[in-house]
Amino acid sequence: MKHKNKFTWRCDGIRCSEGKYCVLDQNLSPHCIRCRIRCPKTSQNSKPVCGIDGVTYGNICLLRQAACKKGRAIPVAYKGVCKARASCGSVRCRNHQACLTDLSTGFPRCVTCTSKCTSAATRELGGPICGTNNKTYLSWCHMVKDACATGFVIETKFQGTCGEGGRAIR
Structure with a gap:
């Protein structure tokens, strides 16, 4: 990954090697990653997930694919289909995770x-x-x-x- 400035928190000016694209992570740090064009039709990870963008993705692969196209990480809010009136009381997080409320949306998010x-x-x-x-x-x-x-x-x-x-x- 080559970029003009010593420190950058944008993908502007970043040149990734062939087949890789710049994506910002949750910390706004740029990373050059390979974008999967096709996700496997069936896999053990074929369970739906709700992204913090309020969109239900058929599986984690499809969420990552969307993030790559968007150029920014889309963290998983919680497992399952996005619910219109979801709250920490109605969402079940994985072991070693806590449910936090996103004050900007009012929606729950499972966080390690x-x-x-x-x-x-x-x-x-x-x-x-x-x-x-x-x-x-x-x-x-x-x-x-x-x-x-x-x-x-x-x-x-x-x-x-x-x-x-x-x-x-x-």
Whole structure:
């Protein structure tokens, strides 16, 4: 992956090798990935999933295919068909996941929570990050940890500090 700037949180100016496309992950970091053109017709992963975009995808492969076309990650909100009036009370998350409420949509999202952010995870997952709650986090791990503690989804607003008054959460 080659890009003009040392740090970038967009796909603008990124050149991926042949057959790969730039997609932003949930942390707004660009990645060059291969887009699957065809998903297998039958597979053990053929169960529907609800994306955070409110769209039901026939399986995880179709969700990833849509994300690749869109150029941005579409995380799975929860397993199954999207429900118009879904809430954390009506959604069942996998083991080791917690149901958080997305304040922008009111919909539930199953998230894998962590109790500890290691220094290696902090380096790998980058930071600082300004969350959608206007708090600055040392890394994506710290942001998810705070979201799990509050019960509400916090997403990356942008890479960097939130500005004056923003402070890193440890």
